[in-house]
Amino acid sequence: MDSLDFTVVLRFRDALLQGLSTTLELTLICVVLGCSIGFAVGLARTSTNLVLRNLSSVYVEFFRGTPVLIQLFWIFFCLPLLLGIELSNFASGVIALTLYMGAITSETFRASLKSIGREQYDACVALGLPRWTQITSVVLPQALLRAIPTLLSNCVSLFKESALVSAVGMADLMFIGSNISNNTARPVEVLTVVALIYFVIAFPLTRAVTVIERRILQKLAV
Numbered sequence: 001m002d003s004l005d006f007t008v009v010l011r012f013r014d015a016l017l018q019g020l021s022t023t024l025e026l027t028l029i030c031v032v033l034g035c036s037i038g039f040a041v042g043l044a045r046t047s048t049n050l051v052l053r054n055l056s057s058v059y060v061e062f063f064r065g066t067p068v069l070i071q072l073f074w075i076f077f078c079l080p081l082l083l084g085i086e087l088s089n090f091a092s093g094v095i096a097l098t099l100y101m102g103a104i105t106s107e108t109f110r111a112s113l114k115s116i117g118r119e120q121y122d123a124c125v126a127l128g129l130p131r132w133t134q135i136t137s138v139v140l141p142q143a144l145l146r147a148i149p150t151l152l153s154n155c156v157s158l159f160k161e162s163a164l165v166s167a168v169g170m171a172d173l174m175f176i177g178s179n180i181s182n183n184t185a186r187p188v189e190v191l192t193v194v195a196l197i198y199f200v201i202a203f204p205l206t207r208a209v210t211v212i213e214r215r216i217l218q219k220l221a222v
Contacts, residue, residue: 005186009193012180019176020197026172027159029094034101034158035151039140041102042109056106063103069164072096076168093165101158105151112146113139149213156205160198173197 009016044056063071076092079085087095116139124134144151166175177194181187 004189006189006193008184008186009180009189012176012184012190015176015180016173016194016197019171019173022170023159023162023172023174026090026093026097026165026170027155027162030097030101030158030162031155033094033098035105037098037102038105039109039143041106042113042143043135045106045110046113060103060106063100064107068096068100068161069167071100072164072168089165089168089170092168093162093170097158097162097165100161101154104154104157105147108147108150108154109143111150112143115146116142145216148216149209152205152209152212156202156209159202159205163198 041056041059044052045060047053047056072092075096076087076089079092079095080087120138120142121134124138129138162172163174165172166178169175173194177190181190184190
């Protein structure tokens with residue numbers, strides 16, 4: 001076995017940084033869209049409307065109960081055939097990860113919505129606030145505050161799950177790392193560095209979740 005030579009990775013640092021940039025861009029887009037969908041679905045799951053509640057539950061259980069890779073493959077290979085359209089690998093990745101993020105964050109929002117006291121809703125009714133104002137000015141701020149730690153954990157999970165888009169040829173960090181390892185015949189060095197890049201970004205965020213959660217609990221206890 002040849003001795004390890006991590007200097008080979010330095011020759012491809014620009015390509016790896018470009019892949020990381022694509023990964024972060026994809027993650028950010030899916031986080032914003034997914035959290036928006038998740039909040040809407042969370043509201044639907046706490047609705048008194050039985051049809052709305054059941055439809056939202058089916059969506060959540062389906063995307064939480066099936067592998068993300070299969071969802072990605074179905075959207076990339078099957079959806080264009082059914083709709084007669086063309087989807088790029090980036091668009092497919094955004095759709096798949098956004099729908100997945102929406103499903104997992106909806107449960108986070110549902111739990112945070114249930115933790116808001118009934119008196120908050122009664123006060124909104126007593127003040128005659130429109131439904132939209134109730135949601136945006138009263139419910140959403142409190143729900144977000146309670147949901148922040150879990151949402152951050154979801155974001156970290158999505159960042160790691162984003163490596164799956166390499167399976168449909170998207171030039172993210174994992175895809176570029178795999179190509180470099182194949183072309184250089186240095187899989188140990190290259191894939192180790194790729195794993196370290198994911199770790200360097202994800203680990204501080206996981207530690208931050210603990211700190212933020214502790215501070216939020218202290219704030220809510222006051």
